[in-house]
Amino acid sequence: MSEVNHGEDFIADAEQHNEWWSEDFSPKLDKVTRLTPRSDFYQVLKTIDEHHKSDAESLVYSIYGQTGIGKTTVLYQLIAALLETTSFPERSTDIDIVSSVSPRQILYIPLEDSLYHLERPGDGIQRLTQVIDYFQSRIAPREERKYVLFDDINTLELDDEAKSTLIEALDSETYAFLTGVVPQPLKLNDVHNAEEISKFEGPTPLLPMKFIDTLETQGVRNSEVESELAKKLEGFQSKDLSGPSPIKIVREGLKPVEPEVTIDDAVNSLNELYFEHLDTAERDDLNAAARDYLRKGGVLHQSGKPSIRNELTKSHFLLFLYKELAKYGSVQKPENLHRISSIAASRAGEELRYTDISDQIGVDRRTIDEYLDVLDDGIAVSESHDYSLRRYRRTRLYLRNPRHLVLLSQRQEHYGFENDEQQNTLNHEFEYKLARTVAFDHAKRLAYYTRTYDVEYTETSSGLIDYILQRDGTVLPFVLSFYPYTEDIAQIATSFDPDTGQHTKNGTEELENIEYDAPYRFIITDSLPTHITESNNLVTEKDGVKICYLPYWLFLLIC
Secondary structure, three states, X not given: OOHHHHHHHHHHHHHHHOHHHOOOOOHHXXXXXXXXXXXXXXXXXXXXXXXXXXXXXXXXXXXXXXXXXXXXXXXXXXXXXXXXXXXXXXXXXXXXXXXXXXXXXXXXXXXXXXXXXXXXXXXXXHHHHXXXXXXXXXXXXXXXXXXXXXXXXXXXXXXXXXXXXXXHHOOOOEEEEEEXXXXXXXXXXXXXXXXXXXXXXXEEEOOOOOHHHHHHHHOOOOHHHHHHHHHHHHHHHOOOOOOOOHHHHHHHHOOOOOXXXXXXXXXXXXXXXXXXXXXXXXXXXXHHHHHHHHHXXXXXXXXXXXXXXHHHHHHHHHHHHHHHHHHHOOOOOOHHHHHHHXXXXXXXXXXXXXXXHHHHHOOOHHHHHHHHHHHHHOOOEEEEOEOOOOOOOEEEEEEOOHHHHHHOOOHHHHOOOOOOOOOOOOOHHHHHHHHHHHHHHHHHHHHHHOOOOOOEEEEOOOOEEEEEEEEOOEEEEEEEEEOOEOOOHHHHHHHOOHHHOOOEOOOOXXXXXXXXXXXXXXXXXXXXXXXXXXXXXOEEEEOOEEEEEEEHHHHHHHO
């Protein structure tokens, strides 16, 4: 096959994938416009709009996430939002860039589906630049901005030279979007000609759907209040909407250094949110929705059959581990990534010794560390380290998607949870595992919002502090009280001494000299104590320590 003809094949394929160039109707775009976008999408759209308003000539925006997590859907939703020929949900109408782009300004290339992976090493980028050149010279209006979307860019296995070639191929008036499975291959801002791009965004992770997203996309149990409650929740989390934004106040107030909003402001906002902004029926609905979220997890299902949804979810995860993540981490035995993920499922949140993990997997400690780093990069399994130990000999492992916890557990453990439908048989032990895992995942998100980043744990004389966020000495300890583990949680909270913390300087073994302070202890609970509900105050005091009770659903809501 000649070079010319082969290049024409990729161009013809691009024309098929960009049917909006010649057709008024696109089935794929029509499908995504009927889906409720997740909050991640609106963040992408708002960021693009900000760069557009600031007259940034060119932009590279990178998104990464697991196989099947929804990256392609986000790109199609972005295309649908930009195109002047499609309509999109009301929430995006206040963004200037929405419905402002003609169809011939957009190029979408799904590299995996277009068989770029069949090319010899180095030839794939050549085919791609031929398609880009064809788009820029034959399709796109000369004086208008171009929007180029590369889906599954990891297919090309770009080295620095190929990344530079890609930058050279882009018109100076181009906003480019890249998706992949891990962050490192998506970084174009460190190659020699990166200065040709005005702005870089990301790589930004696309995580499993969080609780607030599932409420907005799948609703809550009571259809009579669903619409009104959805509007309230939307207002609570957005700084761009009129009315109160208590969730924003909470997130800002929990940051270690935020002079305009204090932690007392955050706690007051939590009180207002629970007692003033939500009535009893809405609180009951949110409580039920949180229990439902434990069953359904962070996956947006498009199949009506639970068995099919499970198979798809598990297949996507295993494909991600065995193909994408193993290749990225140069893992010779990808089944070991699977085995560690299964350990994280069966021993969810339990303290594990690294030596025990090494013995079970059959590799040394250094290799276990490498595996865990790869799994964390892929947002598949994350670690929680001890807050009070300088050298980490133990860890707690958490799967980041609660549905993976179900699918990698043995059936006697997850019996009654294999489908995401309510069962007559209650399995409280497994529900606790799910609650613990989901709370960790959301604590990681809160750590990102509050710029504390790590989530740690510690054992006190009375019991476990499950999740600790700490930065520059400001400490936020959270204790989980979820049936059947409902011992004297208040005693555990008060027994926590923030001064037991030991943290080293980045990249060294030298201990930091930190003065630790925990203004509040937080208790995440599935059932508020009677004295809290009767006092109309989530905060109480015990032995001179301030304790703030958080309903489980409220904790998920603010993360």
